[in-house]
Amino acid sequence: MTENAPVPGSGDAAVQAAAARAEVTRTRNLPQFDDLPIPADTANLREGPSLHDACLALLPLVGVWRGEGEVVYPTIDGPYRFGQQITFAHDGRPFLYYEARSWLLDADGNVIRPAARETGFWRPQADDTIEVLLTHNTGIVELYYGKPRTQTSWELGTDAVIRTATAKEVTGAQRLYGIVNNGDLAYVEERAMVGQPLQPHTSAHLKRVVG
Numbered sequence: 001m002t003e004n005a006p007v008p009g010s011g012d013a014a015v016q017a018a019a020a021r022a023e024v025t026r027t028r029n030l031p032q033f034d035d036l037p038i039p040a041d042t043a044n045l046r047e048g049p050s051l052h053d054a055c056l057a058l059l060p061l062v063g064v065w066r067g068e069g070e071v072v073y074p075t076i077d078g079p080y081r082f083g084q085q086i087t088f089a090h091d092g093r094p095f096l097y098y099e100a101r102s103w104l105l106d107a108d109g110n111v112i113r114p115a116a117r118e119t120g121f122w123r124p125q126a127d128d129t130i131e132v133l134l135t136h137n138t139g140i141v142e143l144y145y146g147k148p149r150t151q152t153s154w155e156l157g158t159d160a161v162i163r164t165a166t167a168k169e170v171t172g173a174q175r176l177y178g179i180v181n182n183g184d185l186a187y188v189e190e191r192a193m194v195g196q197p198l199q200p201h202t203s204a205h206l207k208r209v210v211g
Helices: 011-025 053-061
Strands: 063-071 080-089 096-105 111-124 130-136 140-150 153-163 170-180 184-193 199-210
Touching: 011 199, 053 096, 053 111, 063 184, 080 111, 080 199, 130 153, 140 170
Parallel strands: none
Antiparallel strands: 063 080, 063 199, 080 096, 096 111, 111 130, 130 140, 140 153, 153 170, 170 184, 184 199
């Protein structure tokens, strides 16, 4: 080991790992429309409008993240593997735009078909409360409340769930998001639905691809 080499697991190693990833992701952003007459969404803090001060507690989330996860539940055969891309973006106002797109994977990691989608907004408040509104392609709309647990982790729980007449019964959910492993995004979700109590449902580990 050379004299100036970072020690694995040290703060210097983490900084250098983050810098190496940024060489790839720092120049990437969401597709842009040049003729849009208002500020476009940006998932790259180096481009576009400045992040609103109200969103500073959510700053580590801003970006596009991609990776794999697992879904389990007593009412399904499984567990199943899935791929996922999550976007946290902003337009300079005091909220983040959120989108998640998923696809099922076979045992070899090949794509089977598109899976769950959800979109919504994270709305931080002056008392550190986070209001999160999510709409699912399956006919579910959820209102979460939560707070930062640390500077790099956020915990949410549903306050209200509504559904269309054709959607599955969902009565509640909890989520925990965190920045892990020198900059990756991970989350776990528990869900109560179709007559089952609150219990683990999905988890994923994602790497930054934009920002």
